[in-house]
Amino acid sequence: MAKTITERADILPALAEVFRAHGYEGATLALLSEASGLGKGSLYHFFPGGKEQMCAEVLAEIDSWFETNIFQPLLKGEDPEEAIAAMIGAAERYFKSGRRVCLVGVVALGAARDAFAEPVRAYFKRWADALASALRRCGLSAATARRRAEDAMLVIQGALVIARGLDDPKVFSRAMADLKGRLLADLASAAPA
Amino acid sequence: MAKTITERADILPALAEVFRAHGYEGATLALLSEASGLGKGSLYHFFPGGKEQMCAEVLAEIDSWFETNIFQPLLKGEDPEEAIAAMIGAAERYFKSGRRVCLVGVVALGAARDAFAEPVRAYFKRWADALASALRRCGLSAATARRRAEDAMLVIQGALVIARGLDDPKVFSRAMADLKGRLLADLASAAPA
DNA sequence: GTCTATAAAGCGATAGAC
DNA sequence: GTCTATCGCTTTATAGAC
Numbered sequence: 001m002a003k004t005i006t007e008r009a010d011i012l013p014a015l016a017e018v019f020r021a022h023g024y025e026g027a028t029l030a031l032l033s034e035a036s037g038l039g040k041g042s043l044y045h046f047f048p049g050g051k052e053q054m055c056a057e058v059l060a061e062i063d064s065w066f067e068t069n070i071f072q073p074l075l076k077g078e079d080p081e082e083a084i085a086a087m088i089g090a091a092e093r094y095f096k097s098g099r100r101v102c103l104v105g106v107v108a109l110g111a112a113r114d115a116f117a118e119p120v121r122a123y124f125k126r127w128a129d130a131l132a133s134a135l136r137r138c139g140l141s142a143a144t145a146r147r148r149a150e151d152a153m154l155v156i157q158g159a160l161v162i163a164r165g166l167d168d169p170k171v172f173s174r175a176m177a178d179l180k181g182r183l184l185a186d187l188a189s190a191a192p193a
Numbered sequence: 194m195a196k197t198i199t200e201r202a203d204i205l206p207a208l209a210e211v212f213r214a215h216g217y218e219g220a221t222l223a224l225l226s227e228a229s230g231l232g233k234g235s236l237y238h239f240f241p242g243g244k245e246q247m248c249a250e251v252l253a254e255i256d257s258w259f260e261t262n263i264f265q266p267l268l269k270g271e272d273p274e275e276a277i278a279a280m281i282g283a284a285e286r287y288f289k290s291g292r293r294v295c296l297v298g299v300v301a302l303g304a305a306r307d308a309f310a311e312p313v314r315a316y317f318k319r320w321a322d323a324l325a326s327a328l329r330r331c332g333l334s335a336a337t338a339r340r341r342a343e344d345a346m347l348v349i350q351g352a353l354v355i356a357r358g359l360d361d362p363k364v365f366s367r368a369m370a371d372l373k374g375r376l377l378a379d380l381a382s383a384a385p386a
Numbered sequence: 387g388t389c390t391a392t393a394a395a396g397c398g399a400t401a402g403a404c
Numbered sequence: 405g406t407c408t409a410t411c412g413c414t415t416t417a418t419a420g421a422c
Contacts, residue, residue, distance in 0.1 A: 024219075026218035
């Protein structure tokens with residue numbers, strides 16, 4: 001029996017894709033309505049705060065996904081080296097091998113950043129901290145780990161921009177493969193088995 | 194005597210800042226009018242094609258600036274190593290040490306990319322090719338030069354995203370300093386004096 | 387919970403006076 | 405070349421029927 005109650009969990013991914021593809025300003029209620037399959041009235045029933053609330057909840061869900069699938073394994077995984085490799089794989093899949101951009105990055109570059117400064121900052125910081133933690137647990141010094149982690153953030157975001165700019169998703173996949181190699185090479189020299 | 198003819202050269206930089214700060218969709222004619230100091234009527238006198246023409250001409254002017262100040266020195270400079278160092282310095286200044294984002298990157302991530310796919314693609318490709326050319330002239334192999342150049346593009350764009358996301362321009366300056374060191378280290382090992 | 391209808395404001399773009 | 409006034413449309417958001 002089909003349930004009449006629409007779940008937030010079913011709506012948010014559809015809204016997320018609109019924000020990703022069109023940016024905050026470009027994501028109109030008409031597009032959000034079409035993508036979610038809900039009329040504007042229904043959208044306002046779920047999100048009385050309108051577009052801003054929709055974007056905020058989308059960002060929160062993204063953060064939650066990364067927390068579970070990427071940050072926690074990096075922070076708590078038994079094998080940090082394996083967690084790093086898994087992070088690369090998860091990012092490859094999440095960003096659809098460079099064919100999907102990062103909403104947090106899109107928001108960060110736009111005028112809407114001011115309205116979402118906290119979640120945007122937290123996302124990048126938490127990811128970098130989690131990766132640095134894993135690198136430390138592999139034997140790198142705190143300073144080196146932090147530097148390598150920040151570097152990895154740059155590469156991932158930059159690869160998404162360039163892949164879109166050159167219309168060549170392979171740029172992203174190649175950058176992720178290189179990044180993996182570089183991070184693991186660091187470990188090999190820091191803590192040779 | 195003040196000239197009554199408004200020069201395109203005076204308008205375009207003002208329009209550019211609006212597109213940079215708000216993205217293509219977020220750059221409204223009201224904002225463009227305010228920033229340029231011209232009424233909407235005047236803007237349409239200069240740009241009959243409206244917003245799309247304004248953005249196209251802004252992108253063309255940006256491309257022209259990079260061609261003169263960055264690409265040509267990399268391609269034709271007598272000392273390629275110095276040209277690379279100069280490129281880093283010019284980028285630092287152009288992006289105001291990370292406080293200004295790259296319009297081409299912003300457009301690349303948004304829905305407007307399809308309308309400006311060619312200039313966006315050309316900008317990144319030409320920059321990467323020019324840098325690769327300089328690296329080759331320093332003694333690196335074609336394959337290594339291309340790889341290092343593409344990597345540099347990622348780092349620059351990524352650093353702009355992360356600097357904005359973390360609201361910390363120093364991330365950009367640090368990334369540029371590291372990039373410079375890495376590129377020059379490559380040269381030292383490839384062509385020791 | 388979902389919809390249509392509609393309000394009020396803002397949008398890109400045009401016309402025409404000066 | 406610049407402006408104001410305005411058009412037609414889209415926008416966000418609300419009201420109210422079902």
